[in-house]
Amino acid sequence: xTEEHLHVRKGAAASHDGMTAPPRKTFRKKTAAPPDLNxxxxxxxxxxxxxxxxxxxxxxxxxxxxxxxxxxxxxxLLPHTGKAIRIGITGVPGAGKSTFIExxxxxxxxxGYRVAVLAIDPSSSISGGSILGxxxxxxxxxxxxxxxxxxxxxxxxxxxxxxxxxxxxxxxESAGFDVILIETVxxxxxxxxxxxxxxxxxxxxxxxxxxxxxxxxxxxxxxxxAIVVNKADGANKPLAEKxxxxxxxxxxxxxxxxxxxxSKAYTCSALKNExxxxxxxxxxEFRETAEKSGVLQERRRSQTREWLHTLIMEQxxxxxxxxxxxxxxxxxxxxxxxxxxxxxxxxxxxLFKHVYGQD
Amino acid sequence: xTEEHLHVRKGAAASHDGMTAPPRKTFRKKTAAPPDLNxxxxxxxxxxxxxxxxxxxxxxxxxxxxxxxxxxxxxxLLPHTGKAIRIGITGVPGAGKSTFIExxxxxxxxxGYRVAVLAIDPSSSISGGSILGxxxxxxxxxxxxxxxxxxxxxxxxxxxxxxxxxxxxxxxESAGFDVILIETVxxxxxxxxxxxxxxxxxxxxxxxxxxxxxxxxxxxxxxxxAIVVNKADGANKPLAEKxxxxxxxxxxxxxxxxxxxxSKAYTCSALKNExxxxxxxxxxEFRETAEKSGVLQERRRSQTREWLHTLIMEQxxxxxxxxxxxxxxxxxxxxxxxxxxxxxxxxxxxLFKHVYGQD
Numbered sequence: 117x118t119e120e121h122l123h124v125r126k127g128a129a130a131s132h133d134g135m136t137a138p139p140r141k142t143f144r145k146k147t148a149a150p151p152d153l154n155x156x157x158x159x160x161x162x163x164x165x166x167x168x169x170x171x172x173x174x175x176x177x178x179x180x181x182x183x184x185x186x187x188x189x190x191x192x193l194l195p196h197t198g199k200a201i202r203i204g205i206t207g208v209p210g211a212g213k214s215t216f217i218e219x220x221x222x223x224x225x226x227x228g229y230r231v232a233v234l235a236i237d238p239s240s241s242i243s244g245g246s247i248l249g250x251x252x253x254x255x256x257x258x259x260x261x262x263x264x265x266x267x268x269x270x271x272x273x274x275x276x277x278x279x280x281x282x283x284x285x286x287x288x289e290s291a292g293f294d295v296i297l298i299e300t301v302x303x304x305x306x307x308x309x310x311x312x313x314x315x316x317x318x319x320x321x322x323x324x325x326x327x328x329x330x331x332x333x334x335x336x337x338x339x340x341x342a343i344v345v346n347k348a349d350g351a352n353k354p355l356a357e358k359x360x361x362x363x364x365x366x367x368x369x370x371x372x373x374x375x376x377x378x379s380k381a382y383t384c385s386a387l388k389n390e391x392x393x394x395x396x397x398x399x400x401e402f403r404e405t406a407e408k409s410g411v412l413q414e415r416r417r418s419q420t421r422e423w424l425h426t427l428i429m430e431q432x433x434x435x436x437x438x439x440x441x442x443x444x445x446x447x448x449x450x451x452x453x454x455x456x457x458x459x460x461x462x463x464x465x466x467l468f469k470h471v472y473g474q475d
Numbered sequence: 476x477t478e479e480h481l482h483v484r485k486g487a488a489a490s491h492d493g494m495t496a497p498p499r500k501t502f503r504k505k506t507a508a509p510p511d512l513n514x515x516x517x518x519x520x521x522x523x524x525x526x527x528x529x530x531x532x533x534x535x536x537x538x539x540x541x542x543x544x545x546x547x548x549x550x551x552l553l554p555h556t557g558k559a560i561r562i563g564i565t566g567v568p569g570a571g572k573s574t575f576i577e578x579x580x581x582x583x584x585x586x587g588y589r590v591a592v593l594a595i596d597p598s599s600s601i602s603g604g605s606i607l608g609x610x611x612x613x614x615x616x617x618x619x620x621x622x623x624x625x626x627x628x629x630x631x632x633x634x635x636x637x638x639x640x641x642x643x644x645x646x647x648e649s650a651g652f653d654v655i656l657i658e659t660v661x662x663x664x665x666x667x668x669x670x671x672x673x674x675x676x677x678x679x680x681x682x683x684x685x686x687x688x689x690x691x692x693x694x695x696x697x698x699x700x701a702i703v704v705n706k707a708d709g710a711n712k713p714l715a716e717k718x719x720x721x722x723x724x725x726x727x728x729x730x731x732x733x734x735x736x737x738s739k740a741y742t743c744s745a746l747k748n749e750x751x752x753x754x755x756x757x758x759x760e761f762r763e764t765a766e767k768s769g770v771l772q773e774r775r776r777s778q779t780r781e782w783l784h785t786l787i788m789e790q791x792x793x794x795x796x797x798x799x800x801x802x803x804x805x806x807x808x809x810x811x812x813x814x815x816x817x818x819x820x821x822x823x824x825x826l827f828k829h830v831y832g833q834d
Contacts, residue, residue: 191821371693420813453783463783464786
């Protein structure tokens with residue numbers, strides 16, 4: 117893997133993240149002939165990390181022509197997707213996500229699996245840079261020939277980050293990666309976004325369930341196919357076991373995240389490399405169970421359908437809220453509604469009349 | 476209260492639920508001069524249930540002119556809203572919601588409070604009739620001069636039912652009702668809708684927390700400001716107390732539904748009229764706490780702001796999904812995305828190009 121994988125592309129003024137219509141023209145000189153998309157696609161299918169990185173760069177690019185190349189490539193590669201197990205990982209800051217992914221990923225890579233690590237970090241939309249997927253956080257894994265680490269795409273809206281990660285996941289699958297790990301820091305709606313694109317969702321946590329849970333986002337536990345209490349080593353081990361039991365008690369009462377699968381809590385020590393094999397066994401058992409019952413296939417189909425409607429909704433909102441009249445009036449109308457001088461229905465109708473010229 | 480309150484208006488072919496532009500013409504003969512909206516508004520403010528029912532009928536009507544009368548009335552009445560305590564009640568079928576509301580409502584009415592009972596029943600969108608708010612379910616309460624019972628509005632989309640209930644709530648407040656109870660059967664997203672329009676949200680349940688919870692919708696417990704275990708009478712009482720303790724254990728770990736308020740579990744017997752006063756004390760304490768901290772005022776303001784954006788989103792979706800091209804193509808594109816012959820991004824763009832004529 118070369119340094120360019122981690123290069124953060126700064127978008128042009130008019131960003132294209134799939135949320136708005138591509139600009140008709142780009143004001144940059146044509147520097148080269150169009151890329152040979154068939155050759156790139158062939159390279160990806162044959163497992164070339166170099167061609168994969170090229171394809172991802174198109175998917176992540178904010179230039180309209182690149183965006184179109186990316187979509188064409190993706191369409192060519194779609195028939196080769198679907199074979200990996202997609203695993204989402206979230207957890208509070210300090211839970212040890214990087215250490216876990218490095219330890220877990222190394223075990224899989226050493227066993228011969230090819231592992232791709234992606235990330236969704238909504239804060240990268242704001243800062244323009246990503247704190248996740250940094251190779252320095254996972255130095256050993258980054259050097260492993262079976263591993264591919266890609267930081268969270270940056271720039272554009274959260275919807276853009278969402279689309280780019282989802283499409284990168286498909287590209288990695290078509291390149292023959294067996295395991296896709298998607299990490300998130302859990303800012304904003306990012307856990308729900310990751311849950312909507314993975315088969316198995318894991319919550320990494322620490323001892324002290326009570327305190328942890330109090331700070332936990334609402335509904336997160338109910339998304340998890342497994343809760344893993346990390347740092348179960350040394351003097352902390354008995355406490356971690358106690359925390360595990362507390363989580364199991366709560367999980368027992370909650371609806372399962374996946375039909376036919378009882379989510380449970382486990383302990384591990386990513387630092388000491390303990391418990392990694394048993395977590396992988398749990399995931400393998402999950403896959404077997406969910407494939408047999410058809411729940412996995414159904415989940416993937418409905419995830420794709422929902423993904424289409426999410427894209428539509430995001431585009432609709434962008435189209436509406438970026439309209440000059442809406443941008444100018446929305447604050448005043450919100451205020452009016454909150455102050456009780458206009459009904460929300462009237463406020464909405466006023467905006468619609470101007471944007472869509474109805475009535 | 477007269478029988479007309481329960482009359483379910485059957486909409487014309489082109490229904491107007493605030494989700495689409497009002498039809499330009501209605502094909503019914505003009506039967507009367509336009510209503511005197513100022514007189515109706517004055518009547519409502521003076522507490523006339525007859526004028527209130529008239530106003531609600533406009534709000535619920537599917538005719539464009541009536542819809543506009545309703546909005547004008549609502550705007551006139553908005554300054555008189557905001558004084559009631561808004562309580563949402565949900566629970567599994569069999570939990571005894573009707574009995575609870577009758578018992579609780581009677582206690583309040585006898586104490587001199589004026590109580591309005593509304594309902595959100597999404598199934599009424601499908602069946603055209605409502606199973607909630609039926610006077611026969613709350614015979615004693617329906618006859619009390621301090622009570623006003625209105626069934627779930629029917630016809631149109633869930634968005635329409637949502638808007639109508641929300642606006643009816645405002646009308647009831649302007650008519651001087653002190654307590655608004657909004658009941659829901661918990662179909663679809665209805666608990667989330669009710670939560671988005673009330674101050675205090677209560678989950679009514681039964682003994683056997685484990686089993687109950689397994690069948691409980693995800694995230695519902697985290698919406699509740701109180702969980703009330705009903706039917707705590709006779710031989711069932713010790714079991715109900717045990718269930719209460721189990722709920723309290725879980726609630727302790729969950730994030731509070733309202734900042735600064737620890738949600739707890741309680742027992743009651745609606746049938747035996749036991750525990751009603753203590754539940755009312757809890758709600759009064761909640762109101763005092765949340766008003767003092769400003770959380771209540773902030774909740775109401777943000778509910779109004781979110782309500783405006785919910786209306787916008789619903790209208791955007793209706794505008795898009797009712798477009799003839801979208802209606803014709805969406806099924807094929809969904810299938811293509813699920814089968815992997817087209818990327819969801821391409822499918823979304825194809826629809827957008829046709830609807831909004833973008834590049």
